[in-house]
Amino acid sequence: MRWTGFWIGAALFLVLAYASTFMVTNTFFFFVGYVMLQFVVLATAWNILGGYAGYVNFGTSAFFGVGVYTAVALFKAFALPLPLQILAAAVVGTALGVATGMMTLRLRGIFYSIATVALVIILETFVVNWKFVGGAAGIQIVRPSLPSFFPTYEGMLFVVAAVLVVIAVAVARYVEGSWIGRGLRAIRDDELAAECSGVPTLRLKLIACGISGALMCAIGAPNPMYQQFAIPGAAFELPYSVSPLAMALIGGTAHWIGPVLGALLLSATQQYLSVTISSELSLLALGVMLVLFVIAAPEGLVGLLRKVGLFKTGTVRPSNEKGKGT
Amino acid sequence: MSAPLLKVENVSKRFGGFTALDSVHVSINPGERFGLIGPNGSGKTTLINCISGSLRNDTGSIVFGGEEIGKLPAYVRLRRGIARSFQIPRPFRSMTVLENLLIPIDFGGHGQSSRQAMDEVGVILEKMGLASKADVMSSQLSQVELRKMELARAMAARPKLLISDEAMAGLSSSEIDEVLALLFKLNGEGITIIMIEHIMHAVMRFSQRLVCLEAGRIICEGTPQEVVGNARVQEAYLGA
Numbered sequence: 001m002r003w004t005g006f007w008i009g010a011a012l013f014l015v016l017a018y019a020s021t022f023m024v025t026n027t028f029f030f031f032v033g034y035v036m037l038q039f040v041v042l043a044t045a046w047n048i049l050g051g052y053a054g055y056v057n058f059g060t061s062a063f064f065g066v067g068v069y070t071a072v073a074l075f076k077a078f079a080l081p082l083p084l085q086i087l088a089a090a091v092v093g094t095a096l097g098v099a100t101g102m103m104t105l106r107l108r109g110i111f112y113s114i115a116t117v118a119l120v121i122i123l124e125t126f127v128v129n130w131k132f133v134g135g136a137a138g139i140q141i142v143r144p145s146l147p148s149f150f151p152t153y154e155g156m157l158f159v160v161a162a163v164l165v166v167i168a169v170a171v172a173r174y175v176e177g178s179w180i181g182r183g184l185r186a187i188r189d190d191e192l193a194a195e196c197s198g199v200p201t202l203r204l205k206l207i208a209c210g211i212s213g214a215l216m217c218a219i220g221a222p223n224p225m226y227q228q229f230a231i232p233g234a235a236f237e238l239p240y241s242v243s244p245l246a247m248a249l250i251g252g253t254a255h256w257i258g259p260v261l262g263a264l265l266l267s268a269t270q271q272y273l274s275v276t277i278s279s280e281l282s283l284l285a286l287g288v289m290l291v292l293f294v295i296a297a298p299e300g301l302v303g304l305l306r307k308v309g310l311f312k313t314g315t316v317r318p319s320n321e322k323g324k325g326t
Numbered sequence: 327m328s329a330p331l332l333k334v335e336n337v338s339k340r341f342g343g344f345t346a347l348d349s350v351h352v353s354i355n356p357g358e359r360f361g362l363i364g365p366n367g368s369g370k371t372t373l374i375n376c377i378s379g380s381l382r383n384d385t386g387s388i389v390f391g392g393e394e395i396g397k398l399p400a401y402v403r404l405r406r407g408i409a410r411s412f413q414i415p416r417p418f419r420s421m422t423v424l425e426n427l428l429i430p431i432d433f434g435g436h437g438q439s440s441r442q443a444m445d446e447v448g449v450i451l452e453k454m455g456l457a458s459k460a461d462v463m464s465s466q467l468s469q470v471e472l473r474k475m476e477l478a479r480a481m482a483a484r485p486k487l488l489i490s491d492e493a494m495a496g497l498s499s500s501e502i503d504e505v506l507a508l509l510f511k512l513n514g515e516g517i518t519i520i521m522i523e524h525i526m527h528a529v530m531r532f533s534q535r536l537v538c539l540e541a542g543r544i545i546c547e548g549t550p551q552e553v554v555g556n557a558r559v560q561e562a563y564l565g566a
Contacts, residue, residue, distance in 0.1 A: 192416065193416035197483065
C-alpha cells in the first residue's frame with residue numbers, strides 16, 4: 001500500500017512537472033525549479049551514506065563535477081544525447097564511489113570526511129588541466145535541437161531533473177527499508193558491534209558509496225546543458241558540498257523525506273534571498289538555519305514533525321529478502 | 327574425547343612494540359564452560375578480539391569447527407557460529423531492543439522468514455527476561471538490561487560459541503546471579519561459553535576449566551580450584 005501511494009505521488013509529480021512546461025511561460029520558474037530539484041537529488045544522495053551510515057561526505061561537489069564533465073566529454077566526443085550522458089555519468093559515479101570507498105572507507109569518522117575533501121581538490125585539478133573539456137577557461141556548450149514534445153529547453157531540463165528526483169527518492173526509500181538500510185543504521189550506531197552481529201560493514205558501505213556517487217554524478221550531467229557552459233570552478237564549487245549536507249541535516253537524516261524537505265526549504269529560501277537581496281546573504285541564511293536546527297531540532301524537520309505527532313514511522317520488521325549480504 | 331570446537335595455537339598479537347599476546351594456546355571442547363581470567367591488561371580481551379575477528383592475530387592459527395578462521399572477517403565468523411558480547415555494552419542506540427536483535431537475525435545468514443524471525447526474537451527475549459522491553463529504545467535500558475540485551479543479541483545469531491566479555495561488570499550481586507543463571511541455561515542448551523570475568527566467585531562457580539593470562543602469556547590452566555590455588559596466579563593478581 002505504501003509503495004502504491006508513493007508511486008501515485010511520484011507519477012502525479014511528473015505529470016505536473018511535464019504539464020507545467022506548457023502552462024508556465026516564465027522561464028525563471030524553471031530556472032529556480034531546476035536548481036531546487038537538483039539539490040533534492042544531491043541531498044537525497046548524500047543522505048544514503050551520510051545519513052543512514054553516518055559517514056559524512058564533504059566531497060559531494062567532486063561527484064557533481066565529475067558528472068558535469070562526463071557529460072561534457074561525451075557530448076563533445078560523440079555528441080551523445082542527454083539520457084545517455086546521464087546514464088554514463090551514473091556509471092562513472094558508481095565506479096568513482098566504489099573506488100573512493102575502497103581507498104577511504106577503512107578510515108572511520110572524521111578521517112573519512114577529510115579524505116573526501118581531498119577528492120574534490122584532486123579531481124578539480126585534474127579537470128583544470130584537461131584541455132579537451134576546456135581546462136581552466138571552461139567550455140561553451142551549444143545545445144542540440146529540442147525534442148518536439150517539449151516547448152522549451154528550460155522546461156525539458158526541469159522535467160529531466162524531476163525524473164532524476166523520482167529515481168533518487170525511490171532508490172533512497174528502497175535502501176532505507178531494505179536489509180541494506182538496516183545494516184547501514186547498525187553501522188552508524190556502532191560499527192564494531194554491527195560487524196560482530198554479522199553485518200558485512202565494508203560491503204554495505206561500498207554499496208552505499210556506489211549508489212550515492214551514481215545519483216550525485218547523474219544530476220551533474222544535465223547541468224552543462226542547462227548552463228550552456230561548464231567551468232571547473234563552478235562545477236566543483238564548495239556550496240555543492242556544503243548545501244546537500246546542510247539540507248539533509250535540516251530536513252532530518254533518519255527518513256528519506258528529510259533531505260527532500262530540507263532541500264526544498266533551503267534552496268527555496270536561498271533562491272528567494274539571492275533574487276531579492278544578494279547571493280552572499282543566501283549563504284549566510286544557510287549557515288544560520290543550520291546552526292538553529294542543530295541547536296533547536298537536532299533531528300531536523302522530520303524530528304520536529306514527529307514530536308508534534310504529524311509524522312509517524314512504522315517499526316522495523318525483519319526482511320524476507322534472500323541472500324542478504326551473503 | 328571429541329575434537330575441540332575451538333583451537334587457538336601459537337597466537338601472538340603485537341601493537342607496535344607492545345606484545346599483547348605471546349604464543350597463546352587454548353583448546354575448547356564443544357559444550358564446555360570455559361573461564362578466562364587475568365589482571366587488567368593481561369590480554370584477555372585481545373585474545374577474544376582475535377577469536378571473534380575484531381582483530382587479526384599476527385602469528386599462529388585459530389581453528390573453529392575444523393576450519394581455519396584466522397583470516398576471516400568478523401561478520402563471517404559470526405555466521406560460522408562465534409558470537410560475543412562486549413565489555414562495555416555496545417547497543418544500536420537508535421533502535422529498540424527488538425530491532426537490535428533483528429540485526430544478527432537479518433545478517434546471520436540463517437535465512438529465516440520474517441515470521442520465524444519474530445518468533446525467534448520473542449523466545450530469546452522471553453528467555454532473557456526482556457520480553458516487556460521489546461519496544462523500548464535500547465538507549466533507555468538500565469545497565470543490567472543492557473548486559474542482558476548484549477547476550478540476547480549474541481544469542482539471536484544462533485551461536486555455537488558464545489563469548490561473554492565481562493558481562494557482569496558493574497552489576498549488583500543479585501543481578502550477577504541473574505546473568506549467571508542465564509549463562510548456565512544457555513550452556514544447558516548446548517552452547518559452548520567462554521567467560522571473561524573479574525568477579526571471581528562468578529567465574530569460579532561457572533567455569534569447568536579456567537585459564538589465567540598474564541602479560542599476554544598463559545601462566546596457568548586447570549580446574550578453577552587448581553588455578554586460584556596456583557602461586558603464580560596469586561602473584562599475578564596480588565603482586566605478592
